[in-house]
Amino acid sequence: MKISRREALKNTALILGISFPLTHLKSAMSVFEVDEINYKASFFARKNYILLMRITDLIIPRTDTAGATDIGVHRFIDTMLGEWASAKTQEKYRSGLNSIDKLAVDSHRKSFIDCSAEEQTKILASLDDHPEKNAQSNFFSELKWFVISGYYSSEYGGSVELRYDPMPGRYRGCTTLNKDDRVWST
Amino acid sequence: MKNINSNSNDFDAIVVGSGISGGWAAKELTEKGLKVALIERGKNTIHGKDYLGEGKAPWDLPYHGKIPEDTLNNEYFIQQQNYALNQSTKHFFVSDKENPYKTEKDKPFSWIRGYQLGGRSLLWYRQSYRWSEMDFAANKIDGYGADWPIRYKDIAPWYDYVETFAGISGSQEGLSQLPDGKFLPPMEMNCVELEVKKNIENKFPGRKMIIGRCAHLTKPTKEHLELGRGQCQSRDECERGCSFGAYFSSLSATLPAARRTNNLTIFTDSIAHSVEYDKENKRASGINVVNSKTNKFSRINARIIFLCASTLGTTQIMLNSKSESFPNGIANSSGILGHFLMDHIFESGANGVYPRFQDKYFKGRRPNGIYIPRYHNIDKKDDRFLRGFGFQGGGKRPGWKRGRAIKGFGVDLKEQLKRPGPWTFSLGGFGEMLPDKRNKVWLDQKQKDKWGIPILNIECVLRENELKMLKVMAEDAKEMLEASGMVDVITYNNSAPPGLAIHEMGTARMGHDPKTSVLNKHNQCHDVPNLFITDGSCMTSSACQNPSLTYMALTARAADSAVEMLQEGGI
Numbered sequence: 001m002k003i004s005r006r007e008a009l010k011n012t013a014l015i016l017g018i019s020f021p022l023t024h025l026k027s028a029m030s031v032f033e034v035d036e037i038n039y040k041a042s043f044f045a046r047k048n049y050i051l052l053m054r055i056t057d058l059i060i061p062r063t064d065t066a067g068a069t070d071i072g073v074h075r076f077i078d079t080m081l082g083e084w085a086s087a088k089t090q091e092k093y094r095s096g097l098n099s100i101d102k103l104a105v106d107s108h109r110k111s112f113i114d115c116s117a118e119e120q121t122k123i124l125a126s127l128d129d130h131p132e133k134n135a136q137s138n139f140f141s142e143l144k145w146f147v148i149s150g151y152y153s154s155e156y157g158g159s160v161e162l163r164y165d166p167m168p169g170r171y172r173g174c175t176t177l178n179k180d181d182r183v184w185s186t
Numbered sequence: 187m188k189n190i191n192s193n194s195n196d197f198d199a200i201v202v203g204s205g206i207s208g209g210w211a212a213k214e215l216t217e218k219g220l221k222v223a224l225i226e227r228g229k230n231t232i233h234g235k236d237y238l239g240e241g242k243a244p245w246d247l248p249y250h251g252k253i254p255e256d257t258l259n260n261e262y263f264i265q266q267q268n269y270a271l272n273q274s275t276k277h278f279f280v281s282d283k284e285n286p287y288k289t290e291k292d293k294p295f296s297w298i299r300g301y302q303l304g305g306r307s308l309l310w311y312r313q314s315y316r317w318s319e320m321d322f323a324a325n326k327i328d329g330y331g332a333d334w335p336i337r338y339k340d341i342a343p344w345y346d347y348v349e350t351f352a353g354i355s356g357s358q359e360g361l362s363q364l365p366d367g368k369f370l371p372p373m374e375m376n377c378v379e380l381e382v383k384k385n386i387e388n389k390f391p392g393r394k395m396i397i398g399r400c401a402h403l404t405k406p407t408k409e410h411l412e413l414g415r416g417q418c419q420s421r422d423e424c425e426r427g428c429s430f431g432a433y434f435s436s437l438s439a440t441l442p443a444a445r446r447t448n449n450l451t452i453f454t455d456s457i458a459h460s461v462e463y464d465k466e467n468k469r470a471s472g473i474n475v476v477n478s479k480t481n482k483f484s485r486i487n488a489r490i491i492f493l494c495a496s497t498l499g500t501t502q503i504m505l506n507s508k509s510e511s512f513p514n515g516i517a518n519s520s521g522i523l524g525h526f527l528m529d530h531i532f533e534s535g536a537n538g539v540y541p542r543f544q545d546k547y548f549k550g551r552r553p554n555g556i557y558i559p560r561y562h563n564i565d566k567k568d569d570r571f572l573r574g575f576g577f578q579g580g581g582k583r584p585g586w587k588r589g590r591a592i593k594g595f596g597v598d599l600k601e602q603l604k605r606p607g608p609w610t611f612s613l614g615g616f617g618e619m620l621p622d623k624r625n626k627v628w629l630d631q632k633q634k635d636k637w638g639i640p641i642l643n644i645e646c647v648l649r650e651n652e653l654k655m656l657k658v659m660a661e662d663a664k665e666m667l668e669a670s671g672m673v674d675v676i677t678y679n680n681s682a683p684p685g686l687a688i689h690e691m692g693t694a695r696m697g698h699d700p701k702t703s704v705l706n707k708h709n710q711c712h713d714v715p716n717l718f719i720t721d722g723s724c725m726t727s728s729a730c731q732n733p734s735l736t737y738m739a740l741t742a743r744a745a746d747s748a749v750e751m752l753q754e755g756g757i
Contacts, residue, residue, distance in 0.1 A: 059595040067600075076250075086255035121596070128593060145590050152586040152603070153244035153251070162586065162604065166241060168550030171420040173376030177547035183585040183606040186244065186551070 039075070043082035043090065048097045051112055052077060055100070058117075058124060059147040065161050073150040080146075092136060096143065099135030100127070158185035197223040197451070197488040198752075200473050202458045202503065205305025207721040207737045208494035209436030209444075210348070214745035215492070216449035220752075223486050224441075224450060225473060227457040227495075228301030231308070233437040237427025239274025247273045267686055268298045270309055270425040278308055278425070287642045288630060295644040296685035297498060303454055305496065306688070307435040309425045312401040312553070313578065314354045315731035316345050316365045320564065324618075325727050328572050331526060331621030332697040334726045335707035338365070344739035351443075352434040352738065353410050355554075356399030364559040364576075364731070370404045372397045373554050377546045378581035378609045385670035386558070393561045393666075398554040398578065401434035401735075413442050420550030433553070453486070455479050457637055458495060460507040461516050461717065462487075469757070470516065470717040476637045490716045490748055490757060494741065497527075497722035498627055501693040502642050504719075505629045517694075517711035520701050526692040527625040527646050528728040533682035534656040535577065535614035536663035538672025543609055547583060555580035558613070558666075560730055562658075571654040575617030575730045577663065583609050611672055615659030616687065618730040620651050625684075627693055646684040656681075689733050691722035708751075709744035716757040720744045 041049040053074040060068035068074070081093055103123050104112035112120060127133055127140035134140055151157040158164050162185035198220035201211040212224045244250045251273045258266045265271050265279040280299040289295050300306045319338040325331040342365070349368040357372040375383065375397055383395040402418040403410055410416075415431035415438055424433050431438030444450040455478045462485060464471040472487035493500040501524055507516035515523050558577035562568045583606035592599060625647065629640040648656075660677040667675045684690075697703025700712035709724050711717040720741035722733060751757045 060600050061596055063597055063600060080249060080252075084249045084252060084254045086259065089255060124595065128595060144595055148586065148589040148599075148603070150250070152589075155243070155245040157586075158244060164243065165550070166243065166421070168420040171374055171548070171550035171552040173374040173379070173548050173552070175547050175549050177545050177606065181547065182604050183583075184551075185585060 041075075041078045043078050044094075044097075047101075048094065049074070049078060051097050051101060054113060054120065055097075055124065055143065056147050058120060059144055060151050066156055068147050068151045071151070071154055071156045073147055073154065076150045076154070077146050080150075092139065093143075096134075096136055096139035099139070100124075102135075103127075103133075152185060161185075197221045197486065199223070199490045199492065199748075200225060200486055200488040201492045201494055202473060203227075203305060203493070203495035203499065203721065204303050204436050204441065204452070205300075205494065205496060205721070206307045206310070206436065206734050207741045208305065208492070209307060209440030210738050210741040211492040211494050211718075211720060211745055212444040212450055213440040214742050215749065216444040216447040218745070218749045219447075219449065220490075220749065221449050222444070222451070223488065224444075224452045225456045225458055225475060225486065226303050226305075226452065226454045227478060227499075228303065228305070228454065230452075230454040231303040231437060233431065233442070234427075234429035236277075236302075237429055238277055239272075239426040240423065240429060241421075242274060242426075249273065264296055265298060267296050267683075268688070274423070274426045275309070278302060278427075284636065286633070286635065287644055288633070289644050293645055293647055294683040294685075295646045296683045297644065297690070298685065298688045299496070303452065304435055304437040304441070308427055308437065310435075310688075310734060311732070312424065312433050313557070313732040314349070314352070314356075314399050314401045314735040315557070315559075316367055317341070317729050317731055317736055318363050318365055320363055321727065321729040321731070324573060324729070325621065330572070331727050332695060332699070332702050335696050335698050335703075340707070341736070341739050341743065344743040345735065348735065348738040348742055350407075351409065352401050352439060352735075353403045353406065353415070354399055354434075354735070355402050355404040357396055359394060359396055359559075361394060361559055363561075363564055367399075369399065370402075370407075373400070373402070373404060373552055375556065376548050376581050377543050378540050378611060379556055381540075381543075382581065382611060382667075382670040383556070386666050389669045390561075390666065392564070393558060395556055395558050398557045400554040402553060403432050410439075413439060415439065418553065420552055422551030422553040424553050457639070458493075458503050459483070459637070459639055460503060461491060461493070463507065463509045463511060463516055463714070465509065465511050468511075468714070470714050476639070478637065481637060490718065490752060492718045492720060492741075492745070492748075493723075494719075494721045497690045497693060497725075498642060498644070500719055500721055500723045501627055502629070502639070504694060505627075506639060512713070517704055517713040517717055519713050520704060522695065522702060523704055524628050524693050525623045525626045526621045526695055526726075527627060527644070527690065528619040528621060528692045528725070529646065529684045530687040530689040530728060530730065530732075531575075531617040531619055531648060531652045531656055531682075531684075532614060532687045533680035534659040534663075534678065535579065535612065536660060536667050536675055536677040537610060537612045538667040538675035540581065540609040540611055540670075540672055542671070546609075547606060552580075570658060571651050572620065573618040573651075573655075573730070575615040575655055575659055577613045577615050577659075579611065579613040581609055581611045583607060611667060611670070613663040613667060615656070615663065616689075616730055616732070617652065617655045617659060619648070619684075619728050621692060621695075621727055622649065625692075644685075648681075648684060689722075689728070691725035691728055691733055694719050694723040695726045696724050697726060708747040709740055710747070710751075715751075716748075718744050718748055 505515040560574040562574040
């Protein structure tokens with residue numbers, strides 16, 4: 001059974017224990033139909049998949065444009081780990097996510113998903129600021145890069161969030177950057 | 187296409203290899219009326235149609251363009267060191283697993299290869315610079331390497347000739363160390379580059395910063411248009427192939443020119459195993475070919491042979507061409523074959539951030555950078571090292587990829603990455619490597635590849651002069667960037683393995699003396715007058731300029747000499 005994106009987000013929000021603001025969704029909705037309830041991750045176990053989804057959302061959240069989970073970057077990462085990554089990288093992500101969850105349990109006596117958005121942000125910020133706190137050095141920074149590159153090299157990230165120019169013609173070395181001009185994505 | 191197994195496939199000329207040099211040899215020889223067999227070890231590649239990655243956005247490529255890690259580690263453990271290898275280009279790189287060579291563990295050499303029709307002319311970075319009088323005289327003056335048997339005046343008209351056909355964009359500068367040529371209009375510098383140029387030229391007399399000279403059609407001529415080539419679209423995806431034919435490659439330029447003579451026959455999937463030597467006539471009589479798919483052997487015969495199989499490829503074929511007359515490889519009575527391997531030294535320089543021009547940007551992806559021609563050891567001698575280096579680089583405003591180095595995440599990060607970062611500027615040196623007999627290749631006694639050809643051992647080491655030069659490159663780059671108003675200047679000196687500049691050259695050098703060189707001033711083997719070598723293996727020194735334009739000029743020049751000799755009955 002396919003559920004609507006709105007319901008799915010509500011459901012996901014329930015799972016994640018947070019509430020999404022459900023406005024400004026139009027552009028994102030046309031990009032990605034979310035069915036998280038029935039979705040079967042190809043690499044991560046359910047618990048880590050939800051954890052990955054939450055972290056992905058915290059790294060590039062929805063603003064006036066779609067966030068990383070809105071366009072399925074967490075699924076992209078799941079697919080990449082299943083099909084693209086070596087066994088060594090797979091293990092790093094498995095244990096890396098476990099270690100982030102363990103940080104939450106150690107400091108807040110509950111799993112990462114059950115922490116408040118504020119607590120979650122704090123945990124990630126400490127990993128971001130102090131790479132040595134990662135169980136494997138720099139795991140969070142790698143995961144963050146995975147989310148960033150997954151988002152901006154996607155069609156939405158590359159051509160809606162940023163500007164894509166497949167056939168520029170003559171190169172112009174000195175143009176004016178206006179206040180609202182987005183960066184070229186490639 | 188002729189049946190390779192028949193015995194009747196005799197030609198006027200055979201060209202082995204279809205990269206930059208082989209394409210030129212095929213064009214020149216066919217245009218002079220010779221029936222030419224072009225032998226290419228790789229697969230057939232059709233201009234346009236086989237550019238599988240061309241024009242694809244990151245999201246249109248498998249895994250957003252990334253090659254699976256296991257494939258990289260198993261198939262491309264050397265090739266992956268090259269910046270251009272990804273999903274959009276991987277069909278143009280060899281499998282390292284299938285094409286082994288040996289180095290000692292502490293002496294790595296990165297042999298980057300592309301086996302297909304067009305060879306590495308599809309993948310090259312297209313920088314095109316003339317050598318100068320200083321470069322051809324260098325060996326004689328400081329005593330390293332043999333004296334070049336030619337000087338600038340011998341090659342100058344051939345530079346004119348190949349530049350006009352290939353289409354080289356650049357600016358006229360009047361520099362003695364980097365002669366001007368027949369250029370198409372130069373590409374634009376961006377505002378930061380113009381500013382840095384002004385600063386460097388004001389503060390460092392004798393140094394110039396120019397726009398890169400590159401093999402791109404900024405304004406195609408009638409000659410280019412007739413071959414179906416068009417103007418550069420500033421996509422900067424050249425290594426995927428360009429169906430506009432806007433950059434020079436064998437597929438866009440020389441092979442179409444050769445084909446229209448109706449004198450060209452191409453054999454792909456055909457590995458040159460060895461050159462056959464006719465003892466009676468003291469001539470090379472043909473090429474022994476292994477079909478890469480069936481492993482079947484055959485022979486193609488011709489009156490003259492051009493080996494253009496790339497520096498190491500050509501030398502491997504020659505070393506493997508053993509006969510009673512030449513037990514150590516054809517045309518190797520000197521024993522020099524395989525020695526004096528060179529590459530350019532690089533991966534040393536600096537990067538900085540330019541705080542001004544926040545309201546300036548650019549449109550398009552210029553497939554070219556800036557160039558600072560050599561300035562050391564020109565008018566006065568530098569005590570620290572012999573010869574010199576130039577810089578390549580340029581100014582950019584980075585996009586989302588700078589997110590890798592930004593602290594923080596969430597809304598702030600996302601808002602930051604919508605906008606370009608501050609301008610950055612990079613300068614990376616490319617330096618001359620002295621010819622040294624200890625840098626060499628030889629055939630392995632035991633190990634053969636899957637076609638029964640002994641694999642190469644490669645030993646190439648950077649020595650004192652190179653290491654000193656690398657150090658000065660980084661210092662000079664920092665000094666120039668700081669003097670130009672850059673902040674946060676960071677130097678690097680990455681000790682890149684030789685080979686990785688992909689300017690490997692030498693191993694079958696030209697020279698006056700048959701006892702100390704393989705080739706004479708016409709790129710003709712001293713020992714075998716109908717055998718010509720015009721790829722990078724012929725080089726007697728390396729200079730510091732990107733070498734491909736010089737291979738083009740030497741090839742066209744040698745083809746002209748060869749046909750003249752053929753007509754006069756000399757060979």
